[in-house]
Amino acid sequence: MSFHEKSAWVMALVLLAGAGFYFGTVADMSTELGIVAPPVLPVVVIYIVAIIVLSIVGHIAVAVSKPSEADDTMDERDRIIASRAGSFSGVLLGVGVITGLGHYLFYYDGNLLFHMALGALMLAQFGEYAARIVMYRRGV
Amino acid sequence: MAKRPPITNRVKELREAHGGMSQAALGKAIGVTRQTVIAIEQGRYSPSLESAFRISRLFGVGIEDVFGWAEDEV
Numbered sequence: 001m002s003f004h005e006k007s008a009w010v011m012a013l014v015l016l017a018g019a020g021f022y023f024g025t026v027a028d029m030s031t032e033l034g035i036v037a038p039p040v041l042p043v044v045v046i047y048i049v050a051i052i053v054l055s056i057v058g059h060i061a062v063a064v065s066k067p068s069e070a071d072d073t074m075d076e077r078d079r080i081i082a083s084r085a086g087s088f089s090g091v092l093l094g095v096g097v098i099t100g101l102g103h104y105l106f107y108y109d110g111n112l113l114f115h116m117a118l119g120a121l122m123l124a125q126f127g128e129y130a131a132r133i134v135m136y137r138r139g140v
Numbered sequence: 141m142a143k144r145p146p147i148t149n150r151v152k153e154l155r156e157a158h159g160g161m162s163q164a165a166l167g168k169a170i171g172v173t174r175q176t177v178i179a180i181e182q183g184r185y186s187p188s189l190e191s192a193f194r195i196s197r198l199f200g201v202g203i204e205d206v207f208g209w210a211e212d213e214v
Contacts, residue, residue: 001175002173002174002175002176005175069173072173075171075172075173075176076172076176076187076188076191077172077173077175077176077185078173078176136175138184139144139145139183139184139185140184140185
């Protein structure tokens with residue numbers, strides 16, 4: 001498994017954990033309030049900081065596990081995979097944001113719009129790394 | 141599942157015929173990672189034309205001696 005594939009696994013797992021934390025927190029808050037909880041800055045900040053810290057720690061662990069490959073630059077296959085995964089990610093982001101905007105047009109729930117937009121961003125990023133993993137495993 | 145590229149190759153055979161050159165050494169010689177060489181040998185990735193030429197020149201053979209087209213493909 002190349003450094004870039006391991007990196008994709010790290011990012012996919014970190015993003016999954018981050019999304020679990022964020023939406024778990026929002027769900028708990030919403031249950032207590034009885035409505036969709038508004039976006040709360042500290043929760044968003046904790047999410048972002050956790051993602052950054054976990055991804056750095058994960059990449060250090062991957063680099064330490066095989067230092068000889070840690071400074072590998074992307075070769076032609078890596079670049080094709082990254083490009084196709086990026087396109088897939090863009091589609092996910094677009095669909096997610098349009099879904100959120102469409103929902104807002106009917107229900108005028110700004111809180112939900114925020115969560116859906118952020119969720120679309122999370123989904124798009126996760127989808128990008130998941131697509132990379134699939135292409136590394138199955139071929140391009 | 142992604143469809144396998146219809147391009148066959150003799151990279152592994154040629155690599156072994158050239159003193160058992162390692163996948164890492166071949167990768168370094170043509171500017172790709174060892175994992176990409178593995179993917180090429182397993183038919184999971186068709187290299188760029190530039191890399192295909194680099195491989196054939198490295199082994200001192202023509203490009204069609206390294207790469208072929210799967211007969212059952214149009």
